[in-house]
Amino acid sequence: MLIGEVARRSGVSSRMLRHYDSLGLVRPTGRTVAGYRQYADADIRRIFHVESLRSLGLSLREIAAALAEESFAPQTLVADLIRRTEERLIRERELLERLRAVEGAEPDDWRDVLRIVELVRTLGSADPPRRLQAVLNPAANEPVPTDLLAAAVLAETEPNMAGALRWALSRAGDDGLAALAAGLTSPDAEIRRRAVQAVAEIPGDAATALLTAALDDPAATVRAPAALAAGARGVSAAEPTLVAMVVAGTNDVDAGEVLGALSQDPESADRILGALNHALTTHEDADIRIRLVQALVELPGTSALATLRSLSADADPSVALVATAFSDLVAAREHS
Structure with missing residues (x-):
């Protein structure tokens, strides 16, 4: 079968088939008298094999190594792909949260957008003092949007920084409660625990109602701080x-x-x-x-x-x- 017909039937372009040939991924078994590539059934099966691995996210170099490795273990490949996919999803979720934070802050112009994007980046910094400075001394003395503060509270793992963020969020009153709602229903018990700790520092009946509801949480690590805060009220x-x-x-x-x-x-x-x-x-x-x-x-x-x-x-x-x-x-x- 000539390259044009293979391309038409397989959906792989002639240009890509020539690229596969140059890389040694799929070399046609024969050539016509005129020098055209001629593919046998085994070659076509290998094309589909390559395309299947590409659809899983492997690079052409990784595909070549996998096909050349006689002891190649599919389980190892699948486990590696799962890990990479999970990492990509984490990055995409972080990007989505940042975009939602910018949207939730309702920027008036591009200057506001840039300021909020910088705030999001600073609050996501690996350096706790830098994150703290963004909360206590925001640029241009503009208050940190409540949605950004809540997202930072729910993500913060450093105890002192978490305390500063909760304090800043408590000053927003009921606005802070609204921003913490997603954390209280998160499938992650650790995030729910952080949300309860933040709600506990916000006065008022609305916060008490949320703490009371958290007493029924399935995780003891969430129920405990909720009970201490609700009981104190x-x-x-x-x-x-x-x-x-x-x-x-x-x-x-x-x-x-x-x-x-x-x-x-x-x-x-x-x-x-x-x-x-x-x-x-x-x-x-x-x-x-x-x-x-x-x-x-x-x-x-x-x-x-x-x-x-x-x-x-x-x-x-x-x-x-x-x-x-x-x-x-x-x-x-x-x-x-």
């Missing part, structure tokens, strides 16, 4: 998560303090005391039970005194010792 729905944090040893001291604050309400006090007592009866681990004893001490008045006195005779000496010390403390606190 008097949300009783945070109680079960706070008790679970004490049991797990996750910010248990903070969780105990928030439980104590919630217990200022008599109804909450009864529920929390009951939950802590239930946990004491269902867990045998001494460390867990000591943390529960410490949480009991945070309850106001003498509501936990009976439980502490009963634990003074606990079969575990370490639990009994801690309970005895704290029961004396609670009793003394009541008489002071």
Whole structure:
């Protein structure tokens, strides 16, 4: 079959077929008397093989190496292509986010567009001090658009920088909440956790409602900061998560303090005391039970005194010792 017919039937141009020949990728088996390339069935199969590998994103040099390698493993190729595709998608998502940030900032003219693009680039810098400067000392004293701040908060991994970004975003009030909405529904639990931490620094009922909703998050790493922040705002729905944090040893001291604050309400006090007592009866681990004893001490008045006195005779000496010390403390606190 001559090159023109091969090109017509395969969809590969004659020019590309000549290029394949020059690279040694697909060399026609024969030549006519006049010197024209003549392709056999095996050559045509190789053309389709090359085109299939090209469609997967391989360069012609990589295709040549793959076809020349007798021990070539398709699994290795596919794994490498998956990695490259994932990297490309990450870059494309970053570009899309930058474009949306520019669009969301509603630039008035090209000067605004350039300023916002530079802001996006600076906030995405690998240098934390440079990112911090963009937030605290923006060029021309123009405030950083809320959407850009929210995107930076959700992406920031350096703790000090994250704190500065949350502070800056909190000054935007409810505008900051609207910008964080996407983070609260992200499939990535780490992004949802960052969103909850940022919402926690924004006052008002709207922020409290978002924190309350986050108490149902499937990830404990998201529920914990939501419970601490919502509980500090008097949300009783945070109680079960706070008790679970004490049991797990996750910010248990903070969780105990928030439980104590919630217990200022008599109804909450009864529920929390009951939950802590239930946990004491269902867990045998001494460390867990000591943390529960410490949480009991945070309850106001003498509501936990009976439980502490009963634990003074606990079969575990370490639990009994801690309970005895704290029961004396609670009793003394009541008489002071």
